Amino acid sequence: MKPKFLKIFLSTIFSIILWIFVSFSYEYTTTFRVPINFTNIKESNTILSQSSNEINLTIKGQGWVLAQISSVAESYFQISTNEKVGIQHADVREALSENSWLNPSVQVVMLSPAVVDYAIERLNSKVVPILTDIKIDIEEGYGIVSDIILNPDSVKIFGPVTLMNTIHDVSTKPLQLTNIDEDISTEIVLKPLEYIKYEKEITRIEFSVQKLVDKTFENVPVKVENVPNLRTLELFPPHINITLRGGLVNLGVMRTDSIKATVDFNDAFLDSLGKINPKILIPNFTTLTNVNPKTLKYIIKQN
Missing domain, CATH: 2.170.120.30 (RNA Polymerase Alpha Subunit; Chain A, domain 2)
Known part of the structure; x- marks a missing residue:
């Protein structure tokens, strides 16, 4: 009885493997989105704007190859700026050669957008105050008995000159504290700003609560x-x-x-x-x- 069962089991496994092998040998067409990553930017420059944040790719190839491409956890569509500044235009099809993760055996059927417009500007930095977006609900019979301290209460930011001139402060992500009946010391993440980088992305809020x-x-x-x-x-x-x-x-x-x-x-x-x-x-x-x-x-x- 056992040899017969084992024979059936092995036969089933072999059939499944054979089916997968044959199926993945066929050609398929798939579409996926890949975020754009600009390369060859001078350290003193940065991206100010871009017409698209991602590329829609439709490719055709063997199932094995497509599965390998899809399994890449962090793929980016690389576009070289060639260290240029100002308003630029990138031909996406010409940039295909810069993306080694795209197997040469696949055929790019369609890509969108065909052209990506972007601007590169001189990088600037400055220190701005941090504003909090916090709602605090204290337990009945308790109260805040100290200053609410934000440490640090300011942060150094980096970004393109034009954009930096419009930023006078930054904010934390929303935080809600409920039924508080003890001292609080917790980290808060700063709210992301497009094309802006923080020297430090978190701050800490502290205050004392007593009966x-x-x-x-x-x-x-x-x-x-x-x-x-x-x-x-x-x-x-x-x-x-x-x-x-x-x-x-x-x-x-x-x-x-x-x-x-x-x-x-x-x-x-x-x-x-x-x-x-x-x-x-x-x-x-x-x-x-x-x-x-x-x-x-x-x-x-x-x-």
Whole structure:
């Protein structure tokens, strides 16, 4: 039983191989697209524009040869610029000889476009700022408690002079961060620009996120400003309690002297109610939620 099965199996495999061999021996016609790659460009020059980015090729040949051509992972249709500058015109059929990946046994039935127009210009470089395209969604009860840092925040770009004169900044690819409840440090890819190269194609965004809490700072002294000579402004009370909302860690290390409370003598001098409101200066990334008392009584004395 086993020898019979093996005989049938081997016969089937042989038939398949024979069929493939015979089939690939026939001639076929196929069409595919190949991206254009310009060669022989001076280091000081670059491509400014081109009428087409790819060549449509229809070729005829044996199946084996066509399969070999199709298997080439990264084929480019090479067009030599011969180190010329300015507006140029390339005859695509004449450029066939520069593309060694095209087996000489195949017949080029059709190619499109027949002519590729392109322009070569002097290469220039400059440094431009990076703009972010980021949407940040913070988890409820949390908040951003630091500056959003982009590192680097600028990049050196290279491109043709005419195009470079129109570019004043570059942008990152869109990035969406959702339900964030911890510090963020992540790379962002710069959005590609045609005919422009980046010295570095990525940047990094960093910021701190903490749970938001309230903290009351008691007995914050109120400083009197702009007091003229021979005058004194006495406040009642001279200290106030201030409640801030901010990051748990940040508020934990914050002291009373991190907050500034002031009143202006001139405000008291022009006041007719006998009470003035202190001005509060709080640290970055905190929110003022309460001041107690909100108004202060005062007495102006002459020395």
